Amino acid sequence: MTSSSGVCLACGTRLSPGLSTCPRVSSRVPLAEGVRRWGTGACQPPLVGRTALLERLKWCAEEARRGLGRAVWLVGAEGMGKSRLKDALVESLTANRFEVWEGSGLALPGTPAGPLLELLEATRGLRPVAGVGRMSSAEAERVAHFLEGREWQGIPASLSSESIALFDALCHALLPHRGPRILILEDWQHADPLSRALVEVLVSRLAHAPVLVLVLKRTGGPGLVPPTAEMLEVGLLNPEDAQALVATRLRPGWPRDALLHVGAGHPLHLLHALAFHEEHPLVPLPSSGPAVLAARHEALSPTRREALHVSAVLGPCFPRSVLGALVGGFGALAGLEAGGWLRPVSGGRYAVGARPPGPPEVTSSDAEGLALHRRAAEAYEALPAESRRRACAEVVRHWLAAKVPQRALPHLLEVAAWNLAALEPAAALGVYRVALDVAASLSLDAARQWSRVLWERIGDAHRLAGERAEAESAWRIAISLEDPRAVLATPEHLHCLRKLAAVVLSLERYEEVVSLGQAVGELAAGPDALVCTASLDALCALALCGLGRFEEAEARLASARARLLQAPYQEGPGRASVEAALHRAMGTLLMGQGRPGQATAEYAAVLRWTERAGDTWEHSTALFNLGDAYARAGDRERAVHYFQLALDLKARMGDRGGMAYTHHGLALLHSQADAPELAKEDAVRGLQLAGMLGDRKLKSLLRCALGRAHLRLGEREEAARQLQLAAQDAAAANARPELLQAQAALRALEARR
Numbered sequence: 026m027t028s029s030s031g032v033c034l035a036c037g038t039r040l041s042p043g044l045s046t047c048p049r050v051s052s053r054v055p056l057a058e059g060v061r062r063w064g065t066g067a068c069q070p071p072l073v074g075r076t077a078l079l080e081r082l083k084w085c086a087e088e089a090r091r092g093l094g095r096a097v098w099l100v101g102a103e104g105m106g107k108s109r110l111k112d113a114l115v116e117s118l119t120a121n122r123f124e125v126w127e128g129s130g131l132a133l134p135g136t137p138a139g140p141l142l143e144l145l146e147a148t149r150g151l152r153p154v155a156g157v158g159r160m161s162s163a164e165a166e167r168v169a170h171f172l173e174g175r176e177w178q179g180i181p182a183s184l185s186s187e188s189i190a191l192f193d194a195l196c197h198a199l200l201p202h203r204g205p206r207i208l209i210l211e212d213w214q215h216a217d218p219l220s221r222a223l224v225e226v227l228v229s230r231l232a233h234a235p236v237l238v239l240v241l242k243r244t245g246g247p248g249l250v251p252p253t254a255e256m257l258e259v260g261l262l263n264p265e266d267a268q269a270l271v272a273t274r275l276r277p278g279w280p281r282d283a284l285l286h287v288g289a290g291h292p293l294h295l296l297h298a299l300a301f302h303e304e305h306p307l308v309p310l311p312s313s314g315p316a317v318l319a320a321r322h323e324a325l326s327p328t329r330r331e332a333l334h335v336s337a338v339l340g341p342c343f344p345r346s347v348l349g350a351l352v353g354g355f356g357a358l359a360g361l362e363a364g365g366w367l368r369p370v371s372g373g374r375y376a377v378g379a380r381p382p383g384p385p386e387v388t389s390s391d392a393e394g395l396a397l398h399r400r401a402a403e404a405y406e407a408l409p410a411e412s413r414r415r416a417c418a419e420v421v422r423h424w425l426a427a428k429v430p431q432r433a434l435p436h437l438l439e440v441a442a443w444n445l446a447a448l449e450p451a452a453a454l455g456v457y458r459v460a461l462d463v464a465a466s467l468s469l470d471a472a473r474q475w476s477r478v479l480w481e482r483i484g485d486a487h488r489l490a491g492e493r494a495e496a497e498s499a500w501r502i503a504i505s506l507e508d509p510r511a512v513l514a515t516p517e518h519l520h521c522l523r524k525l526a527a528v529v530l531s532l533e534r535y536e537e538v539v540s541l542g543q544a545v546g547e548l549a550a551g552p553d554a555l556v557c558t559a560s561l562d563a564l565c566a567l568a569l570c571g572l573g574r575f576e577e578a579e580a581r582l583a584s585a586r587a588r589l590l591q592a593p594y595q596e597g598p599g600r601a602s603v604e605a606a607l608h609r610a611m612g613t614l615l616m617g618q619g620r621p622g623q624a625t626a627e628y629a630a631v632l633r634w635t636e637r638a639g640d641t642w643e644h645s646t647a648l649f650n651l652g653d654a655y656a657r658a659g660d661r662e663r664a665v666h667y668f669q670l671a672l673d674l675k676a677r678m679g680d681r682g683g684m685a686y687t688h689h690g691l692a693l694l695h696s697q698a699d700a701p702e703l704a705k706e707d708a709v710r711g712l713q714l715a716g717m718l719g720d721r722k723l724k725s726l727l728r729c730a731l732g733r734a735h736l737r738l739g740e741r742e743e744a745a746r747q748l749q750l751a752a753q754d755a756a757a758a759n760a761r762p763e764l765l766q767a768q769a770a771l772r773a774l775e776a777r778r
Contacts, residue, residue: 031300031304031360031363031364032300032303032304032364033047033068033300033363033364034070034296034297034300034363034364034365035047035068035069035070035296035363035365036068036069036070036274037274037299037300037303038068039303040360040363040364047068047363068363069109069112070109070270070273070292070296071270071273072106072109072110072113073262073266073269073270073273073292074262074263074265074266074267074269074270075106075109075110075113075259078099078110078257078259079110079113079114079117081257082097082110082114082239082257083114083117083118085097085237085255086114086118086123086205086207086237088237089205089206089207089234089235089236089237090123090205090235091235092233092234092235093232093233094230094231094232094233094234094235094236094237094238095231095237095238095255096228096231096237096238096239096240096251096253096254096255097237097238097239097240097254097255097256097257098240098242098250098254098255098256098257099111099239099240099241099242099257099259100242100243100244100250100256100257100258100259101243101244101258101259101260102243102244102260103243103293104291104292104293104294104379105259105260105261105291105292105293106259106292106293107211107241107259108211108241109292110259111209111211111239111241114207114239115207115209118207122204122205123204123205123206123207124201124204124205124206124207125206125207125209126144126199126206126207126208126209127144127209127210127211128140128141128143128144128208128209128210128211129143129210129211129212129215129342129370129374130210130211130212130213130214130215130216130220131211131212131215131341131342131370131374131376132144132342132370132374133415133416134215134340134341134342134418134419135417135418135419135421135440135443136217136415136418136443137217137219137220137443137444137446137447137449137452138217138219138220138223138447139217139220139415140210140216140217140220141199141220141223141224142415144199144208144210145199199227199236200227200230200234200236201234201235201236204235205235205236205237206235206236206237207236207237207238207239208227208236208237208238208239209239209240209241210224210238210239210240210241211241211370212241212242212243212370212376213240213241213242213246213248214242214243214245214246214247214248215246215341215342216248219447219449221247221248224238224240224251225251228251228253228254229251229253231253238254240254244258261289261290261291262290262291262292262295263290264285264290266290267285267288267290267295268281268285270292270295270296271284271285271288271295271299274299274303279302280302280310283310284298284299284302284310287310287311287312287313287314287316287317288314289313289314291314293314293365293379294313294314294315294317294318295314296365297314297317297318297321297365297379298310298314298317300321300364300365301317301320301321304321304324305324308320315381318379318380318381319381321364321381322366322381323381325366328352329360329361329366331352332348332352332358332361333361333366333367333377335348335351335352335397335401336348336367336375336377337377337380338397338398338401339351339401339419340419340422341376341377342370342374342375342376343374343375343376343419344374344375344405344408344412344416345358345369345374345375346404346408347401347404347405347408348375350400350404350407351397351400351401351404362375362378365378365379366378366379394426395426395427395428396427398423398424398426398427399423399424399427399429401423402420402423402424402427402429402432405419405420405423406420414439417436417437417439417440417443418436418440420433420436421433421436421437421440424436425463430463430464430466430467431467431471433463434460434463434464434475437456437457437459437460437463438460438478438482440456441453441456441457441460441482441486444456445485445486445489448489448641448677448678450486450487450489450490450678450679451490451679453482453486454483454486454487454490457479457482457483457486458483460475460479461476461479461480464476464479473506476506477503477506477507478503480499480500480502480503480506481499481500481503481517481521481524483499484496484497484498484499484500484503484521484524484528485524487499488524488528488642489641489642489678489680490678490679490680491642491675491678491679491680491681491682491683493528493531493532493682494532496524496528497525497528497529497532500521500524500525500528501525503521504518504521504522504525516554516557519554519557519558519561520557520599522541522557522561523557523560523561523564525541526538526541526542526561526564526565527564527643529541530564530567530568530571531646533571535568535569535571535572536568536572538564538565538567538568539565539568539569539572541561541565542561542562542564542565542568542581555588555589555591555592556588556589556592556599556600556603557599558588559585559586559588559589559592559603559607560585560602560603560606562581562582562584562585562588563581563582563585563603563606563607563609563610564606564610565581566578566579566581566582566585566610566613566614567606567609567610567613569581570610570613570614570616570617571613573617575614575617575618578610578614578617579614582607582610582611582614585603585607585610586607589603589607598637598638598639598640601634601635601637601638601639602634602638602640602643604630604634605630605631605634605635605638605640605643605647608627608628608630608631608634609627609628609631609643609646609647609650611627612624612625612627612628612631612650612654613650615627616653616654616657621654621655621657621658622654622658624654624658625651625654625655625658628647628650628651628654629651631643631647631650631651632644632647632648632651635647641674641678642678642680644674645671645674645675645678645680645683646671646683648667648668648670648671648674649667649668649671649683649686649687649690651667652664652665652666652667652668652670652671652687652690653690655667656668656690656693656694656697661694661697661698664690664694665691665694668687668690668691668694669691671683671687672684672687672688672691675687681714681717681718682714682715682718682720682723684711684714685711685712685714685715685718685720685723685727686711686723687711688707688708688710688711688714688727689707689708689711689723689726689727689730691703691704691707692704692705692707692708692711692727692730692731692734693730695707695734696730696733696734696737699737701734701735701737701738702734702738704730704733704734704737705731705734705735705738707730708727708728708730708731708734709731711723711727711730712724712727712728712731715727720758721754721755721757721758721760722754722755722758722760722763724750724751724754725751725752725754725755725758725760725763725764725766725767726751726763726766728747728748728750728751728754728767729747729748729751729763729766729767729770731747732744732745732746732747732748732751732770732774733770735747736774736777741774741777744774745771745774748767748770748771748774749767749771751763751766751767751770752764752767752768752771755767
């Protein structure tokens with residue numbers, strides 16, 4: 026036998042030199058049309074000792090077919106046969122008109138919800154047949170935006186106008202719309218937290234859905250099994266089953282006892298022991314399963330060992346084309362898959378199927394290691410645009426390992442963008458901090474330019490999380506890093522100033538917003554600055570409304586409209602942001618003039634423009650403003666609806682301050698509707714959030730609302746206590762309007778006594 030030949034790990038068929046797959050694969054019966062699978066067909070070892078588990082899975086599938094959804098976690102150590110058991114189930118279900126969707130936790134490493142994104146894309150389950158799908162066209166479009174990782178100005182649009190659509194619409198896409206479906210997720214120990222959360226939500230909605238969720242996970246991996254899911258453990262084979270597996274390939278004169286001793290009931294080790302004996306019948310068997318793996322690895326040709334070494338550098342999951350580019354073509358991979366060294370996973374990717382024990386091999390020199398990582402990064406960048414963009418986390422790793430940080434920075438921004446698109450600002454902030462450290466290693470000018478970009482993005486992430494003070498600090502740092510030699514403000518500088526003015530406005534420092542608008546007017550010049558200055562004028566109008574200077578605000582709005590008309594019309598997020606700011610300012614002006622009914626139309630327009638601008642934070646603010654306008658207009662039902670939408674979106678973003686203010690609005694609304702119990706509940710929830718933030722002004726507002734609710738319930742002592750605490754919080758925060766409000770409520774309470 027030549028060094029490049031071998032045997033198929035699954036069935037023992039001898040492979041000729043250069044043959045990449047077992048010849049028995051082509052003789053297998055093709056799967057039914059409804060079975061959508063990533064990997065190509067592969068030869069399968071016999072299924073031994075798993076009859077009870079297979080029958081249990083078949084029963085769960087039958088229950089799902091009847092409309093009683095099931096979720097099963099198949100748990101076991103590596104090599105126990107979880108995938109083989111899954112394949113047996115799939116083959117048994119093809120005649121029952123099941124749709125079979127397969128994904129892997131190894132898909133798109135570093136990408137939030139990567140396994141589900143790739144699964145939906147592969148199966149084209151995003152848009153169901155017209156008339157039978159659960160997703161509206163708007164939901165489908167927003168999920169498509171999520172799948173694309175689309176993000177404008179660093180922050181995506183809200184993913185649904187009716188609910189938290191990232192969960193709802195993705196669950197709708199995964200649930201079946203016609204026949205029963207089995208959803209299989211392998212290697213779930215590698216799944217990211219968002220993917221695990223999505224699957225937990227999906228499992229909670231299976232009660233009346235014809236779907237079986239089958240999750241394959243190694244023992245001890247992260248993530249708990251949901252309470253409503255069933256866990257089946259796949260363990261070692263008992264002696265009788267181990268003998269049956271060996272007997273399927275045992276020939277006269279073979280050392281059966283030695284094979285059983287080496288395998289020790291471990292299915293994968295037994296198969297490797299059989300394969301080793303078939304490859305080297307005259308060589309004594311090693312003493313253990315790991316030793317067999319090491320011996321088989323040592324017997325590989327240098328080219329194949331190099332391919333496995335390169336695969337170790339690439340990580341747990343890598344595209345086949347990348348590995349082929351690094352080892353000089355796909356011929357070098359011949360036999361590795363059939364021999365059990367590589368296995369296919371989702372998206373045309375490979376994972377290492379078996380590694381020999383001991384430390385991994387190292388390259389002969391540091392220079393070769395750096396060159397290998399550089400070649401790996403270049404191979405990833407040579408992928409098609411979509412695949413390259415989604416592999417940005419791997420590209421970053423290789424460029425950093427190749428000591429070329431400047432090539433890694435653009436991909437780090439892509440990694441952070443994926444997290445922002447998934448409304449995970451905390452994860453994005455972690456990526457930006459890493460990028461800052463990377464940028465610090467560059468030359469002085471390059472480090473300053475990159476740091477300016479990164480601090481602006483950090484401000485975006487902080488604002489998305491509702492951390493206004495942190496966002497302001499980040500944007501001020503970004504502005505301070507601008508080129509001091511510039512005479513006129515650049516569009517980037519104006520854009521950052523506009524963001525700074527928006528967050529200062531949210532902190533109710535109105536005079537400072539007006540000053541910023543005046544200063545920018547002196548710095549700006551040229552047509553590119555017209556859109557930004559129009560937006561700043563709109564923010565100044567909002568600040569003037571906050572100061573009660575409505576006539577000045579109206580004049581400032583007219584100025585903003587005039588600037589916008591002078592600018593060349595261009596469809597895009599910049600224009601949409603200005604339109605949103607103008608409509609919001611007009612709505613606030615109408616509210617200040619006592620016309621909430623007309624303000625609702627303006628705030629509804631803000632919602633449309635923030636969707637187009639892709640600004641989730643402004644969108645959540647518009648939802649709150651619309652709820653407030655409807656509340657003042659006397660339309661309680663719509664007010665509650667929009668307040669609840671704002672609360673859901675702010676909760677998804679992690680904006681505790683925004684959630685607390687929304688609870689305050691709901692509490693006031695319930696008090697007006699003579700529902701003191703509901704008002705009390707919302708006030709208590711808001712007070713808990715305000716306590717976490719340490720915002721005494723906000724606590725004062727909520728304590729006032731809570732005190733009024735207690736008063737309506739006849740609990741005068743508790744009402745007095747809450748109102749006194751509200752006055753103390755307002756005095757400590759130097760919030761005069763809130764202090765006057767609390768004192769007035771206390772006087773009214775004393776008058777009742």
